Amino acid sequence: MSLVPARKPKGRGLLAAAVLVAVSVSLTPTAAGIVRWATDKPCSASDGAGVYLYAGTNYTGACSFFGFNSGTPIVRFAQGLDRSVVGDNTASSIRITGNDRVTLFLHHGFDGTSTTFVGDDPDFSDDAIGQDSASSIAVEIRSGVCNRGEGVWLFERTNCHGRATGVFGSNPEDVPELASTNVGDNDVSSLALGGQRSVTLYHESGFRGSSSTFRALDTNLSDNGVGDNAASSARFRVSGCDDLAGVYVYADSAFGGRCSKFNVDVPDLGVEYIGNDTASSLRTIGDFVADAYVDRFYQGPSTRFWREDKTFGDNSPIGHDTASSMQIRPRTTLCDGELGVYLYAEANYRGRCWRFTDEMRDLGESYVGDNAASSIRIFGTYSASLYADRSLAGTSSTFTGDDPDLANTAVGSGRASSIAIEGPVPEREFIHRIQLRVVVGNVTDAGTDDDVVVSLNPKNATWLDYARNDFERGSTFTYDLLTDGVARFDDIDWIAFAKTGTDGVCIARVDLIVNNSRQPSYSRSFFPCRSLDDENGHTRDLALRYDDLRRSPAWRQYTPPNVVDQLILRADEVQSRIESLVGHFLHFSPGYWGKFYGAPVELERSDSHTIHVDLDLAGEADGPDPEVDVDFDINATCNSEHDILIRVLNAHANAHFPLYAKLLSLGILEFIEQDLQGQINKALTTFAEDRTIPIGGRCGEIYVNPSGDIVLLPRLTG
Numbered sequence: 001m002s003l004v005p006a007r008k009p010k011g012r013g014l015l016a017a018a019v020l021v022a023v024s025v026s027l028t029p030t031a032a033g034i035v036r037w038a039t040d041k042p043c044s045a046s047d048g049a050g051v052y053l054y055a056g057t058n059y060t061g062a063c064s065f066f067g068f069n070s071g072t073p074i075v076r077f078a079q080g081l082d083r084s085v086v087g088d089n090t091a092s093s094i095r096i097t098g099n100d101r102v103t104l105f106l107h108h109g110f111d112g113t114s115t116t117f118v119g120d121d122p123d124f125s126d127d128a129i130g131q132d133s134a135s136s137i138a139v140e141i142r143s144g145v146c147n148r149g150e151g152v153w154l155f156e157r158t159n160c161h162g163r164a165t166g167v168f169g170s171n172p173e174d175v176p177e178l179a180s181t182n183v184g185d186n187d188v189s190s191l192a193l194g195g196q197r198s199v200t201l202y203h204e205s206g207f208r209g210s211s212s213t214f215r216a217l218d219t220n221l222s223d224n225g226v227g228d229n230a231a232s233s234a235r236f237r238v239s240g241c242d243d244l245a246g247v248y249v250y251a252d253s254a255f256g257g258r259c260s261k262f263n264v265d266v267p268d269l270g271v272e273y274i275g276n277d278t279a280s281s282l283r284t285i286g287d288f289v290a291d292a293y294v295d296r297f298y299q300g301p302s303t304r305f306w307r308e309d310k311t312f313g314d315n316s317p318i319g320h321d322t323a324s325s326m327q328i329r330p331r332t333t334l335c336d337g338e339l340g341v342y343l344y345a346e347a348n349y350r351g352r353c354w355r356f357t358d359e360m361r362d363l364g365e366s367y368v369g370d371n372a373a374s375s376i377r378i379f380g381t382y383s384a385s386l387y388a389d390r391s392l393a394g395t396s397s398t399f400t401g402d403d404p405d406l407a408n409t410a411v412g413s414g415r416a417s418s419i420a421i422e423g424p425v426p427e428r429e430f431i432h433r434i435q436l437r438v439v440v441g442n443v444t445d446a447g448t449d450d451d452v453v454v455s456l457n458p459k460n461a462t463w464l465d466y467a468r469n470d471f472e473r474g475s476t477f478t479y480d481l482l483t484d485g486v487a488r489f490d491d492i493d494w495i496a497f498a499k500t501g502t503d504g505v506c507i508a509r510v511d512l513i514v515n516n517s518r519q520p521s522y523s524r525s526f527f528p529c530r531s532l533d534d535e536n537g538h539t540r541d542l543a544l545r546y547d548d549l550r551r552s553p554a555w556r557q558y559t560p561p562n563v564v565d566q567l568i569l570r571a572d573e574v575q576s577r578i579e580s581l582v583g584h585f586l587h588f589s590p591g592y593w594g595k596f597y598g599a600p601v602e603l604e605r606s607d608s609h610t611i612h613v614d615l616d617l618a619g620e621a622d623g624p625d626p627e628v629d630v631d632f633d634i635n636a637t638c639n640s641e642h643d644i645l646i647r648v649l650n651a652h653a654n655a656h657f658p659l660y661a662k663l664l665s666l667g668i669l670e671f672i673e674q675d676l677q678g679q680i681n682k683a684l685t686t687f688a689e690d691r692t693i694p695i696g697g698r699c700g701e702i703y704v705n706p707s708g709d710i711v712l713l714p715r716l717t718g
Contacts, residue, residue: 119164
């Protein structure tokens with residue numbers, strides 16, 4: 001067999017940093033003085049900047065010191081605590097006097113529950129790691145001033161010293177009471193920010209009182225509004241500009257400067273990463289409408305944005321550096337004459353309006369509001385049921401046509417709290433598989449090596465990365481898309497493409513294939529092709545809108561596959577779904593598709609209920625990149641309750657350099673055991689439910705045939 005060259009990763013997402021922090025501690029001395037196993041020593045009064053780990057609380061008991069070995073440029077240490085002075089399963093407090101980032105792990109080998117520290121902590125009892133539990137430690141000594149890496153770090157003393165509280169991740173939670181954190185109430189004196197983040201500190205708990213917002217390091221808070229030793233609560237924000245669906249707002253023209261992504265209303269841009277009175281350009285990925293207001297809380301003059309705008313300078317009344325709040329909604333909710341159910345806050349189709357194409361269990365989430373609907377219009381073959389209570393409960397009225405005044409109906413005027421929608425065919429059809437066939441134009445520079453992502457609604461996204469040269473000029477390839485957030489046709493809000501980088505791609509044709517249908521449910525061609533880049537007036541994204549999809553005759557002509565086809569999950573589908581899932585995951589990790597002989601995802605029937613899967617991957621690291629072989633089994637059975645039971649078993653990784661196997665144990669194996677299992681289970685269980693099999697039934701038996709297909713035999717009911 002021929003050797004297929006490895007594909008280096010094209011990009012790295014938010015999860016990569018978290019994975020790399022843990023992975024880096026496993027590196028061998030091949031990194032030539034950059035990483036090494038630590039040798040701690042007993043703490044002494046002469047020790048300088050470094051890490052002091054104590055067996056007792058409040059910095060008491062046996063103590064291990066980790067610090068520079070003078071003359072050796074080491075920036076990372078790693079050690080099992082069973083070989084340390086403090087000992088295994090004894091650590092209870094820590095002091096950090098240098099520019100260090102420390103992670104303690106529950107298990108040996110840098111595994112299990114962990115807590116990261118950048119400042120002092122006198123008592124581990126309220127941390128994830130807990131007291132007397134740590135078995136291994138990773139120390140990263142960072143250069144610069146107050147450089148603690150990714151996250152927001154609040155410190156007890158100036159210049160990033162003393163007790164510290166860290167908040168990181170892509171969706172950090174606000175803290176209404178800093179008294180509940182390690183740094184404490186009225187004790188913050190400095191802060192450090194890593195990555196595109198902001199923090200707003202408030203003088204009083206519950207986000208009240210005077211405040212200051214920070215988007216950069218501040219080593220002494222005494223010279224700002226909130227003051228030194230005065231903060232009692234904090235709000236945290238991240239940029240979020242990740243090329244997924246949303247509205248992207250930029251501080252500079254032409255999509256430059258600070259960026260914040262939103263897909264919900266923003267009452268005060270001042271606490272966001274973008275900042276107040278700074279917005280100068282905007283673009284959307286997906287199908288959104290954004291109203292920007294001059295004042296906070298949606299007050300004052302406003303401008304509506306339907307699509308990208310590279311410069312606010314020619315807008316009125318919103319120009320450069322004037323926006324203070326924004327209202328954001330999917331374009332499918334606009335009352336613009338397109339198909340759907342229109343609900344109005346006043347009689348005779350007046351007042352606030354919201355267009356519905358799917359149910360809403362709390363009308364308070366719409367612009368119409370709770371207990372406000374007074375008239376209704378229906379465009380197309382929809383029907384709607386209004387309910388007096390939330391969650392589709394209470395007195396109700398059903399409508400198949402317009403009604404200018406709901407006062408004469410059972411639900412009444414100004415009393416509706418939820419709405420159910422029945423749409424035309426195929427809106428209520430369930431989906432268990434979605435594929436996208438992409439044809440790349442056969443013109444100069446049509447292909448790309450940048451990362452490409454496709455989304456179907458705000459909660460859905462798939463980074464397209466198969467073990468091949470994706471998006472080559474003149475190529476045609478069919479990708480499996482993840483079905484997160486997509487259960488039925490009416491969950492497909494758009495087909496949106498976006499990409500990273502500056503290497504444009506030119507799309508010639510797109511076909512959407514649902515449930516293995518022989519005919520696409522939507523097709524769109526571009527002549528000669530549609531460029532996704534920032535040059536010559538193009539954009540790096542493309543959205544095929546909700547209404548465009550539904551105007552297509554192919555959409556309305558969808559025919560479900562026959563029953564026999566619904567009961568077989570063929571081996572090539574399992575293989576493609578796994579490749580899609582793993583490729584999507586690799587976008588967020590330091591891993592990538594490696595060198596392989598034969599198929600990158602190999603399936604082999606082990607027995608009548610089991611398929612063995614082999615993946616060929618590689619990992620980015622200091623020194624030579626290791627080749628990593630991942631193996632696991634998919635076991636499919638029916639349990640005693642006649643439900644489908646899918647288990648991913650025997651997952652393990654073998655690396656060319658054994659220590660590098662940690663790369664997998666800290667990410668990919670967990671992904672295989674959890675996400676992959678869930679996706680495969682979802683693909684199978686929809687086959688066994690009454691809603692998709694016309695004859696009805698539950699799981700009677702599952703077996704793997706000689707071709708490696710998973711076959712479901714339903715248990716008939718009734």
